[in-house]
Amino acid sequence: MAQEQLVRVPARPSAYTFEPATTALLVIDMQRDFLEPGGFGESLGNDVTLLRRTIAPLRGVLAAARAIGLTVVHTREGHLPDLSDCPPAKLQRGAPSRRIGDPGPNGRILIRGEYGHDIVDELAPTADEPVIDKPGKGAFYATDLDGLLGERSITSLLVTGVTTEVCVHTTVREANDRGYECLVLADCVGSYFPQFHAVGLAMIAAQGGIFGWVAESADLLAALTPSAGGGERRGGSR
Template sequence: MSESYVSGASPTPFTVPAGKTALLVIDMQRDFLLPGGFGESLGNDVNMLRSVIEPLAALIAAARESGVPVIHTREGHLPDLSDCPPAKLNRGMPSQRIGDPGEFGRILIRGEYGHDIVDELAPIDGETVIDKPGKGAFYATELTEVLEDAGITTLLVTGVTTEVCVHTTVREANDRGYECLVVSDCVGSYFPEFQRVGLDMIAAQGGIFGWTSPSDDVIDALRELTPSPALHTNRI
């Protein structure tokens, strides 16, 4: 099948075109999701994010089986913090800051254990991994080139957190002309009210930024696609 539909998507059914769709998995990193990590050090309940792992693992498996490329992102910085502006480094009053020693190495520093993706969702050989210094996946990264090279027009967006990196990326993608569906049980926030409002904002006013749908409906649509060649660009 050249395309399928997520019939239960909000605000309208969503088209999933074969060969032009990618699954974007945003920042499912140990620093954010593991007990004892950076996220928990800020006073957050990491179980709010960990609830995303199981449905997202099933969605990733369905994408791989359907030939839909999976692109992973990791938020983090160079060891010398030269790509981390003071406006980000000094924002707020956390117990620890980016670059400080943490439970899993220096916090949000590329190459450290905590910077990498949780084991349950680890990329496989050939899948793209994008290291990003900002909230959005397009800023100061090669994501645009990766998508253009593969002919991608449609993104299934997942990851954490809903109101920060997911929202920023969807807004960036919308401005660049990509059609986005945010998979509602495959994105997570430390704050339930942010999760609810964040999803509502995306699909409001006829889909001002995109669409939303639970993963079961998305998986059903993926299974109807004719498998197409996966994205071969490897950024691991």
């Protein structure tokens, strides 16, 4: 692989280097039910504005990824209308004002095909971007994500989405066990709990990057659009 093909991003615990041809941008669960009023997130008593802060930086990353032809994959958490894929342990968890499957202002909560289940308008997938529907927190559980990535020879993942400590963390752990090298973009993932967000990111990069790397989206964008001479784009090893 030619040295010029590598992109090097300042990150924790060390620089993260990837080849665009074998890298995918993974956008996890940026759905109305989590990010907009009246959805499941708000029904649990959460402040959805804490998640909406991720939209603007993620739009920038998404545009850059599309501009260089990076593989982009979106995920949505949700269930079949009859709830046959939603175990009681999940359905009965907590005491929300609305449970999964209950009617809400955007349709039945976290049910596939409903308006609230879909991705927010600002980050809507293009026709050629795969959307993985998942019944669990991890994007690899009961989905064909691993096969899809394998077909495209993807070995590195740029991870974004919500929430940091739940679906993002679960997916990064699953990806790590499967051999993918993950860079989590700190300002493009979010949580209803700022303290969980901070600790979740620290856990990923701890112990020499036990689950992956953490960086800011501005550093990724700078690496993708280097100044004359291409200093940052010519990377070394991780």
